[in-house]
Amino acid sequence: MSDLPASPRFVVVGAGIHGLSTAYHLARELRTRGLGSGRDVVVLEKSEPGAGASGIACGVVRNNYFQPAMSELMQACVEVWESDPAAYAYNPVGYMALGPAVQESDLAATHERQERIGYRSTLVTGEVEVDAYMKRLFPDWRARGVTALLHEHQGGFAFNRESVLGLAGKCREEDVEILTGVEVRALELEGDGTVSAVETSRGRIQVGEQLVLAPGPWAKRFWAMLELPMTIDVRTPSGEVVRDRPMWTYWNLQEGEIAVDPAMFATADGGAPPVIHLDTDAPLSTDEGELLTDELWGIYYKRDRHGVQGGASPLVVDGEVELDPYPATTDVDPGFRDMWCAALSHAMSRFEGCRSLYKMARSGGVGAFTADNFPVFDYMRPNAYAILDSNHGYKMIGVGREVAKVLVGDHSSLLYPFRFERFATGDLHPVSHSPYPWS
Numbered sequence: 001m002s003d004l005p006a007s008p009r010f011v012v013v014g015a016g017i018h019g020l021s022t023a024y025h026l027a028r029e030l031r032t033r034g035l036g037s038g039r040d041v042v043v044l045e046k047s048e049p050g051a052g053a054s055g056i057a058c059g060v061v062r063n064n065y066f067q068p069a070m071s072e073l074m075q076a077c078v079e080v081w082e083s084d085p086a087a088y089a090y091n092p093v094g095y096m097a098l099g100p101a102v103q104e105s106d107l108a109a110t111h112e113r114q115e116r117i118g119y120r121s122t123l124v125t126g127e128v129e130v131d132a133y134m135k136r137l138f139p140d141w142r143a144r145g146v147t148a149l150l151h152e153h154q155g156g157f158a159f160n161r162e163s164v165l166g167l168a169g170k171c172r173e174e175d176v177e178i179l180t181g182v183e184v185r186a187l188e189l190e191g192d193g194t195v196s197a198v199e200t201s202r203g204r205i206q207v208g209e210q211l212v213l214a215p216g217p218w219a220k221r222f223w224a225m226l227e228l229p230m231t232i233d234v235r236t237p238s239g240e241v242v243r244d245r246p247m248w249t250y251w252n253l254q255e256g257e258i259a260v261d262p263a264m265f266a267t268a269d270g271g272a273p274p275v276i277h278l279d280t281d282a283p284l285s286t287d288e289g290e291l292l293t294d295e296l297w298g299i300y301y302k303r304d305r306h307g308v309q310g311g312a313s314p315l316v317v318d319g320e321v322e323l324d325p326y327p328a329t330t331d332v333d334p335g336f337r338d339m340w341c342a343a344l345s346h347a348m349s350r351f352e353g354c355r356s357l358y359k360m361a362r363s364g365g366v367g368a369f370t371a372d373n374f375p376v377f378d379y380m381r382p383n384a385y386a387i388l389d390s391n392h393g394y395k396m397i398g399v400g401r402e403v404a405k406v407l408v409g410d411h412s413s414l415l416y417p418f419r420f421e422r423f424a425t426g427d428l429h430p431v432s433h434s435p436y437p438w439s
């Protein structure tokens with residue numbers, strides 16, 4: 001006999017940021033609208049909360065997106081982070097994006113939109129002006145080739161596992177059951193595509209009403225279980241149709257840490273530093289003078305509990321990835337440590353010589369990306385809603401709030417631009433000048 005609930009109304013798969021946020025907000029929607037309670041919602045997790053990408057994420061929360069729909073959605077997400085900073089282990093230190101001339105127009109457009117939607121930020125342009133602004137905050141600032149800066153006064157970062165556990169706690173307070181150690185192995189599809197049941201490692205669970213899939217990097221497996229095509233045709237905004245584009249690709253996110261006293265990375269007045277994202281085309285050399293690159297490069301970094309943590313551009317992974325055990329980081333570029341430490345030193349002299357302080361830590365991991373590198377939030381079967389964030393999503397804690405509204409029958413204008421249909425209609429998101437697939 002299985003000890004699993006026989007037929008919960010709502011079955012959510014995955015206890016990462018999206019599955020838990022959806023379960024929590026859905027429980028609240030049901031209760032406050034008199035439609036039910038958290039007892040109608042069950043979360044299935046094959047391992048434990050935070051075992052996937054949400055538990056390894058750098059935790060950066062920012063609005064800096066060139067795409068209007070991403071930026072507007074992110075504003076709603078920051079609202080959720082700000083609603084309970086203690087439970088979400090959220091540090092509202094702000095975020096800075098610094099870029100070379102080629103990115104200036106993107107940053108200016110983003111700033112303009114942020115002003116319009118009421119997201120607090122400052123734009124600085126001109127090499128001298130940017131340098132002066134940065135030196136006021138960090139007197140040892142010395143990065144070159146930066147002509148634009150967007151300082152977001154909202155956003156910052158959150159501690160990854162703590163925030164997931166905070167959400168899990170909120171779910172339990174709403175009487176949502178989180179079943180750990182239950183792996184979903186198959187979905188039972190009816191003739192009309194409705195998912196009637198999920199087969200798990202501990203038995204079968206009937207789907208009472210709706211299924212929510214929030215599988216993070218395991219997206220492709222669930223895509224297959226839903227019997228959806230692995231290649232799709234994509235219509236570009238100009239009307240051209242690109243045939244047989246792979247729906248899923250993997251990128252390896254390279255991240256690392258240096259073990260320093262966190263207090264050494266503070267602003268001039270001793271305050272907590274914003275998260276910094278620096279892109280530049282100035283030549284990058286090691287502290288010993290060896291040239292590493294003279295092409296566009298970028299890094300991001302933040303103060304962490306044990307030092308300074310951050311990353312650089314991700315690497316495409318060819319072919320399939322063995323995701324278990326996650327984070328599957330076997331492929332990481334051996335040059336990453338030299339590059340990231342040299343870049344820290346390029347930015348601020350306090351990091352000179354930090355290469356010897358690089359620490360092997362549980363950092364970095366694989367992400368699954370869609371055909372256009374933007375999320376798909378949509379019903380992929382009549383009663384199966386999929387949250388497939390294309391690795392944008394730790395910061396997207398508010399997506400679950402929007403999905404909950406959709407599950408009880410409302411429309412979400414914030415999620416609408418992320419419908420799957422966009423690949424066929426050509427309503428794609430604009431592409432920025434950033435080297436990152438997530439900007």
Ligand SMILES: Cc1cc2nc3c(=O)[nH]c(=O)nc-3n(C[C@H](O)[C@H](O)[C@H](O)COP(=O)(O)OP(=O)(O)OC[C@H]3O[C@@H](n4cnc5c(N)ncnc54)[C@H](O)[C@@H]3O)c2cc1C
Pocket residue numbers: 013014015016017018019044045046047048049050051052053054055056057058059060061182183184185214215216217218253254255363364365366367387389390391392393394395396
């Ligand atoms: C190294 C790295 C750094 C990142 N940094 C940032 C960042 O700074 N800011 C940001 O916004 N985003 C960041 N991201 C992206 C972000 O982490 C993800 O987009 C987000 O966490 C995905 O959340 P999720 O809930 O969809 O997936 P996950 O957190 O992966 O959760 C999915 C859950 O599903 C479970 N599961 C999988 N298969 C099954 C199954 N068959 N049955 C039952 N359960 C199953 C897994 O165990 C897992 O717990 C980063 C990603 C990586 C890899």
